[in-house]
Amino acid sequence: MADTYNGYCVKCKEKRDFEGEVHETNGRRMAKGTCPVCGTKMNRILGKA
Structure with a gap:
């Protein structure tokens, strides 16, 4: 499940x-996930559900 x-x-x-x-x-x-341009790993901290 990729968003x-x-x-x-x-x-x-x-x-x-x-x-x-x-x-x-x-x-x-x-x-x-990964950056669509350079392929570097990216991450983002999300709020509570």
Whole structure:
């Protein structure tokens, strides 16, 4: 189940939309995916459901 999220790519230094999956670690929800331009891993911390 990959959804689209907006995150900051450190390598490109721009905000981009990326497709990612939601993971939960230590009570924190996080969307993890890759940058569509350069392929660097991106993540975004999400709010509580």
